[in-house]
Amino acid sequence: MRHSGCVTRRTWTDEVLATFNAKRAQQADPKVSKEAIIDSEWRQLTLQACPVEKYPLKQVIAPNSGILICPQSLDRRESPVKKIPFQHGQDLSSLAYHHYAERFSPSEKTPAKNYVSADGIAPRRYEYLGPQPCIAGFHMDSSEGTGVTQILWWDAVLQLAWSNDETWSIDAEFDETVQSWLPVIQRKSK
Numbered sequence: 001m002r003h004s005g006c007v008t009r010r011t012w013t014d015e016v017l018a019t020f021n022a023k024r025a026q027q028a029d030p031k032v033s034k035e036a037i038i039d040s041e042w043r044q045l046t047l048q049a050c051p052v053e054k055y056p057l058k059q060v061i062a063p064n065s066g067i068l069i070c071p072q073s074l075d076r077r078e079s080p081v082k083k084i085p086f087q088h089g090q091d092l093s094s095l096a097y098h099h100y101a102e103r104f105s106p107s108e109k110t111p112a113k114n115y116v117s118a119d120g121i122a123p124r125r126y127e128y129l130g131p132q133p134c135i136a137g138f139h140m141d142s143s144e145g146t147g148v149t150q151i152l153w154w155d156a157v158l159q160l161a162w163s164n165d166e167t168w169s170i171d172a173e174f175d176e177t178v179q180s181w182l183p184v185i186q187r188k189s190k
Contacts, residue, residue: 012177020178034181037172041183045170046161049134049154052100052126056093060138064088066147068138070099071164073111073128074155081164086149092138096151100126131157139163139185152185163187 012020050056065088072079086095103122104110116127126133136154140147150163161168166189172181 017178020180034172034174037181037183038170041172042170045136045152046154046156049136049156050093052097052129052133052135053124054097056097056135058093060092062086062088062090062092062147062149063140064147066140066149068092068095068099068149068151069164070096070125070151071129072125073113074115074130074133074162075111075113079109079111092149093135096135100124100129129153130155130160136161139168139187150187165189 048058050058066086068084068086070082070084072082082099084095084099086092101124103124110123111128114123114127115129115131117123130153132155134154134156135151137152138149139152140149150166152168153162154160155162166187168185168187171184171186173184174180175182
């Protein structure tokens, strides 16, 4: 769903369908091209991406319970991911911020490359995610019913959209129910 920051499978209730069609009716051209939808969604996600070291201005409320997958470095092969459980209604942006603002404990092995500080004195978790890691959104895999949620990262310095051990991009699928193109997240292995 658009603008929520959390992408899940769409379910069209009568109320949701009526709201969608009302918004679409207000547009000048109801048959907006697939490319325009993709471009608009890409610009929105990358321009509004929140730097992980700053407290998020926008809440992303979890539509159900699940597990947030938190990579420890840009290169996933260097270290395992952290799996953080969350509850229905919890703010995923705040959960991610608090996790990545933490310092590594002395007993934890830190990933090899710190992008922020060469000396590595009291490193925080976000320092290993790239030169400018920003949270563009969240992708919840609803196909398995497990609530496994990936963080959609955007790094403007590297011009890289990534998520755990994958890259991501925006595509659009035509939805027959509403007769319109709708944005979707496409993921592929690095």
